Amino acid sequence: MNVAKISQYLLKIGQPKFRVNQVSENYYLAKFNSFEEMTNISKDLRLKLSENFSFLSIKEDDMVESKNSLKARLKLADNLYIETVLLKYKDWNTVCVSTQVGCAMGCTFCATGSMGFKRNLTTEEIVDQIIYWKQKGIDVSRIVFMGMGEPFMNWQNVRQALIDIHSNLKIGWRKMTVSTVGVIEGIEEFISWGQQVNLAISLHSLNQETREKIMPSTKVYKLNELIKICHRYTNQTKRLLFFEYALMDGINDTDTDAYKLSDLVNSNKLFFANIIKLNMVKTSKIRPSRRTDQFCRILDVNRVKYSRRMSMGSEINGACGQLIS
Numbered sequence: 001m002n003v004a005k006i007s008q009y010l011l012k013i014g015q016p017k018f019r020v021n022q023v024s025e026n027y028y029l030a031k032f033n034s035f036e037e038m039t040n041i042s043k044d045l046r047l048k049l050s051e052n053f054s055f056l057s058i059k060e061d062d063m064v065e066s067k068n069s070l071k072a073r074l075k076l077a078d079n080l081y082i083e084t085v086l087l088k089y090k091d092w093n094t095v096c097v098s099t100q101v102g103c104a105m106g107c108t109f110c111a112t113g114s115m116g117f118k119r120n121l122t123t124e125e126i127v128d129q130i131i132y133w134k135q136k137g138i139d140v141s142r143i144v145f146m147g148m149g150e151p152f153m154n155w156q157n158v159r160q161a162l163i164d165i166h167s168n169l170k171i172g173w174r175k176m177t178v179s180t181v182g183v184i185e186g187i188e189e190f191i192s193w194g195q196q197v198n199l200a201i202s203l204h205s206l207n208q209e210t211r212e213k214i215m216p217s218t219k220v221y222k223l224n225e226l227i228k229i230c231h232r233y234t235n236q237t238k239r240l241l242f243f244e245y246a247l248m249d250g251i252n253d254t255d256t257d258a259y260k261l262s263d264l265v266n267s268n269k270l271f272f273a274n275i276i277k278l279n280m281v282k283t284s285k286i287r288p289s290r291r292t293d294q295f296c297r298i299l300d301v302n303r304v305k306y307s308r309r310m311s312m313g314s315e316i317n318g319a320c321g322q323l324i325s
């Protein structure tokens with residue numbers, strides 16, 4: 001729901017401020033599926049709102065469920081599609097939101113990358129992905145910006161969505177994570193914004209050439225620049241920085257790669273690595289590594305701070321990099 005536009009409209013037709021708040025509270029509580037259901041406001045007003053506005057900017061097209069994850073395909077007003085994933089952990093639920101339709105960055109191991117870029121999502125379309133899950137009665141307490149798209153290529157709308165989610169959906173800054181392929185100017189803006197949202201960097205290799213092969217955008221956003229700004233991030237924020245490293249067969253999984261990653265993570269006490277199992281996608285020939293144990297043993301010997309991240313949702317193609325519409 002476009003709260004700003006609706007608020008403006010309500011004030012224009014002479015509604016009091018408290019009515020405006022009531023409508024936006026109704027929306028963020030996500031107990032209602034339409035204006036018609038908001039029986040705490042007058043019938044006449046409900047009718048006016050449903051005639052002039054759509055309740056949600058997205059519409060469920062399909063939803064698939066597995067043991068610990070749910071994936072929905074959502075239709076946008078211009079008939080494009082995006083996906084959003086709900087990950088059910090033991091003690092909380094995380095929503096993985098999309099920020100763009102497609103993605104321009106073209107990473108070869110990622111299904112979204114193979115779609116090319118269609119358009120940015122609006123703030124409303126980002127927030128509505130969370131409202132969508134809440135409407136199903138699901139308690140959402142964490143958000144990861146790891147769905148379709150590169151958040152820093154749509155930073156204005158992503159930033160406003162973070163602000164909305166924090167102030168209206170009452171999800172703490174520290175419960176949200178933005179993941180980037182390494183858009184330097186985006187990371188700069190993120191640092192100067194200064195909120196305590198987590199940052200994850202999709203590193204995947206410490207070799208400039210290899211990165212360029214699998215992540216074409218890194219021809220512009222060079223590894224040495226990226227590492228420099230990562231140190232600046234921790235210096236200025238004093239917060240942990242997460243490096244995502246999906247192990248790919250014969251690409252980034254040698255012992256030398258493991259030593260390089262060890263050196264990087266050990267160079268800063270606030271660096272942390274997430275070792276991820278690569279998810280197979282139809283659009284790519286890259287396979288998951290067969291050397292995960294050997295790779296992690298080197299990290300262990302070097303006392304690297306890392307976790308081996310389980311990949312939820314892969315059985316419904318809802319895991320990282322499998323989102324395609």
Ligand code: SAH
Nearest residue numbers: 110146149150179180181202244279320321
């Ligand atoms: N564009 C941002 C956020 C969306 S991608 C980024 O690239 O960081 C979210 C995460 O999924 C990234 O860490 C990305 O590298 C990872 N990813 C993409 N394809 C994957 C795959 N096939 N298997 C595992 N992780 C993948």
Ligand code: SF4
Nearest residue numbers: 103105107110113181
């Ligand atoms: Fe875009 Fe991220 Fe996929 Fe790369 S991994 S194509 S940046 S969504």
